[in-house]
Amino acid sequence: MVLKTAAAIGAGLVVAASVAGCAARYTPTPLATNFPVSKQPKLQAAEHWAVIAGHLEKQLKEALAKQPPRPLYIADAAPATPFQRALTAQLITALVNDGYTVSRTAPGSLKVELDMQAVTFSANRPQYRYHGEHAALASGVWVLSEIDLPPLAVVAAGVGAYDSYNWFNDQFAPGATPRTEIILTISVTDQYRYLARNSSAYYVADSDRPLYGIVDVEPEAPKLTRMFKVRGDM
Template sequence: MKKSLIAATAAALLATGCATPFAPAPLATNFQSGKQPKLQAAAHWHTIAGDVAAKLSAAIPANTPLFVNQQANASTFERAFTSQLVTALIEAGHPVMRSPEGALRVGVDTQAVPFAADRPQYRHAGKATALGAGIWVLYDIVEYASNGPAKAALLALGAADAYAWFDSEFAGGGTPAMEIIVTTSVTDASRYVARNTSVYYVDDADQRLYKTPVQSHAKAFQVVGGE
């Protein structure tokens, strides 16, 4: 009887979870899964410049003159992104001026944030499920192939490629160690007129492109002390 009571108590504890009702600090939990783009090419910079221009355009009156400020000590990314933003704003129909007089100022601020390397990345709850779904979807591609060995071969190829097809959305490798916060602001003399902030992953091998020249050439020196 005693053993049965102990077993029942243990089962009840497992059913209600292992967390105690009181703790000295909040328990760490994960955010709900989300997706964040990884910048891997200059074409990606052009894409996000177009996206930023579109979002700013929605908050700026039409035909408002704009002046895009370019920082002197800019990173490779900042120089390219600022130039691409000028192009995107012109394509959106805004007059972009070469001097700030009589225009709203557009400023780009970036912050490269390094995190710990080798952060875990859980892409799928079950890869076999994705493969199974892929077989059915890719079946439509070979539905009209001739019957017999040719069709069987195409179906086998579809099964082999299904996982790669659906997994292509995700960037290769682990979670990047660096992220970049890109904030673009439109201001007049006294207030913010429009503002957009986005966060992106940065390929670890390309971190130098997102650092200012001062950051890129900074060196750390170890001081060996005397008394």
């Protein structure tokens, strides 16, 4: 196994060197490359919205610590989606429970605005995860091999009746990569300037698009009538 691995590495280096030697030095456009691996949460429950509200409140707390204490006014989006209504209510609850004064009117208060932008990408987006085969070695002992995350060539764990394969992969949301995402921006302003601002992005389950105000337009039915041009005498 060690010899095969060394041979494969050596062959890969030779191929890489050959490809590098043949690469074009000049191109009319930049070469398309992937970003480094990152993770983005997928919203699938109202509890996840509460988690977002708590995260936003924490960000506000850090930003507002640099400002003189003033009441806060949470501006309502109009028209608000079910997600925006719930998030606004959860944010107000988090702020009040943390000791902030949340005003029901705007005058004399710092204005907190939540902006949501929904974006739809193409369907069948790729989902890259760890790959490998899992098998039971003994009761409660599983092995997952061929993981493309060095140095984890083989992962084996005995955790009682717990499935270590599922444990290793349960961080990933099930199903394909959603084509729907939202960009959520929170801003704190007075009448003259922005005092704090932060943006974050989340995946949204495609089946939950209406909760975020995304209305899919039904394709038009094909027309069943035809126009004929009549020639000659009538």
